[in-house]
Amino acid sequence: MNFPRLVLAGLSGGTGKTIVTLGLCRAFKNLGKSVKPFKKGPDYIDAKWLGLASGQSATNLDPFLMSVDKLKALFLEKGQGADISIVEGNRGLFDGKDVEGTCSTAELARIINAPVILAIDCTKMTRTVAAIVAGCKAFEDGFNLAGVILNRTGGDRHRNILQKSIETYTDVPVLGMLPKLSKNPIPERHMGLVSNTEYGPQDESLEILGKMAQDCIDLDKIFEIASNSGNIPQNEEPLWSGIELVSEEHPVIGVVRDEALWFYYEENLESLTKAGAKIEEVSLISDDPWPEIDGLYLGGGFPETLAPELSANKDRREHVSRLADSGLPIYAECGGFMYLGDDVEYEGTKYPMAGVLPLSTCLCAKPQGLGYTAGKIIQENIFFPVGTEIVGHEFHYSLCISRTDSNPSYALKLSRGKGMADGFDGMIKNNVYAGYNHIHALGAPCWAGNFVKAALQFKKERK
Structure with a gap:
């Protein structure tokens, strides 16, 4: 089965991948596309914000919490019918529960055969970003690094050096460059983003991020990458196997x-x-x-x-x-x-x-x-x-x-x-x-x- 999909990943927590993903979801929604959001890992708050940004409730995917077959079946069931499915990763791209990176965002991308777009915090960095991109692309087999979005960039000179460095030393396309934001539109606290139930101007903040994505990211190229993802291998185990009707008395x-x-x-x-x-x-x-x-x-x-x-x-x-x-x-x-x-x-x-x-x-x-x-x-x-x-x-x-x-x-x-x-x-x-x-x-x-x-x-x- 094939439908447009991509994974948005970061190098670590706090790199701004949630802000980028929210911006993409709202930008595609504003362009009239049906966007199905997913969140990798055990996270309720980011998932809630992704649902608000896209207009569809988000689904969590995690290879630790369920079998690979169940995960694929869940992704296939919830992603069907959408114009594009966007999965926000968690932590760093290759960070899992052990030294092999088990249950990492990269592993999830392989399971659902989705291209990965890497959001990179470019604060106080220029040419080194090319080494990071080259290293990430070569680090694991069976993993498709389809592009990068450069976050927290400075002025035009900074962005020019960043883009030329990546283009000179790698074949990974730069799909967008976002400016530094003077203020985070969605505040954070000890468990990540502040929940939507406690923060008032939700839609206004999401519109700011959507406008930034439309202005600074090549949305057409991203949609093209997502549309050329290829097939997802069919799963063996039905999604709801093991969960059967107990009674029609409906307690x-x-x-x-x-x-x-x-x-x-x-x-x-x-x-x-x-x-x-x-x-x-x-x-x-x-x-x-x-x-x-x-x-x-x-x-x-x-x-x-x-x-x-x-x-x-x-x-x-x-x-x-x-x-x-x-x-x-x-x-x-x-x-x-x-x-x-x-x-x-x-x-x-x-x-x-x-x-x-x-x-x-x-x-x-x-x-x-x-x-x-x-x-x-x-x-x-x-x-x-x-x-x-x-x-x-x-x-x-x-x-x-x-x-x-x-x-x-x-x-x-x-x-x-x-x-x-x-x-x-x-x-x-x-x-x-x-x-x-x-x-x-x-x-x-x-x-x-x-x-x-x-x-x-x-x-x-x-x-």
Whole structure:
């Protein structure tokens, strides 16, 4: 199968590849093209901004979180019908989870047979950029470096030397040269870009980036490169294999989606639907009443920055606590698990939370867990059978502190990652499973069906 596609990569994090990708997505959208964005790696915030820039929700691709066949199937399903699919890489082009570069952006580009365009920060650099480009092109086999976009360039003299150097010493085309921006249109903080839910002038910022891309990048040449990508090798494994309809009774699973918690892979929600659940979005902040639910999914997000609002809604906190005590199946990831604790400490103030779990969380100045995770289920729970191998990721600045009078039970023993305490994650209590670890449903196909089964059982018992 063939459709126009490309991967936008950088030499490292912070080189401006997200700004370049956002600009390309908005520029092509403004030209009337249907743009499907993808984000390589475990990233919710960049993916959200890519969706806003393109007008279509972004899909995450990661060879660590799912099999190669699943990844190809996901890319093929979500990319079909778009005029161009644009994949934003993560970290440096060849950076993976080991010295071989496993799960790198370059590996992803090979899997989906996509040309790579490299965004390079040219601050305080001229001729050396040619050596970097030549080195990147020759570094790995089976990898198509189709062009470069030079970012943060100075005046005309700087741009002239950069372009001539690359043209003299390499055969890689320069597809655009972007100026230094006096101010980042989209501010950043400890977890990357500030989320769109907290930043007001979204469309204005994206229009600035789109206009810059139209003025400074050869969009026609980029579209030509994307259109000549060639075929993607067909996959052997169907995308939704392992996720089957559990029941047509459609138990209701509430999914918290508000300003505080909104980190979800859309495939996780889609898998719950395919397994038979009816999804109802609910809020922990709003006073709007909840429907009757048979399960609850609390994703990640920023409960710390919304802690005053979360804490102020005492009725909602008590309602969640009663639901947990009643045996409601509850699955919580990172920010969602923080809400289930006794309190969250942020900037010197403790904010009471739902009190479902005997723990507190405290925000720290440095990351307390960052990167891919792997482990095995060691305790009985309703979501994963004992012995299940789990892969995922964590990215949190909060530290989990269990109460001294508690005897916590953890379902997941990590072989890679920090988790909640000494390499353990997934605290269980009644039918609650909560931890720092994020999973992708395509890499843990049993999760959706088991969640729906538990919700169905709760529904029957309640009746």
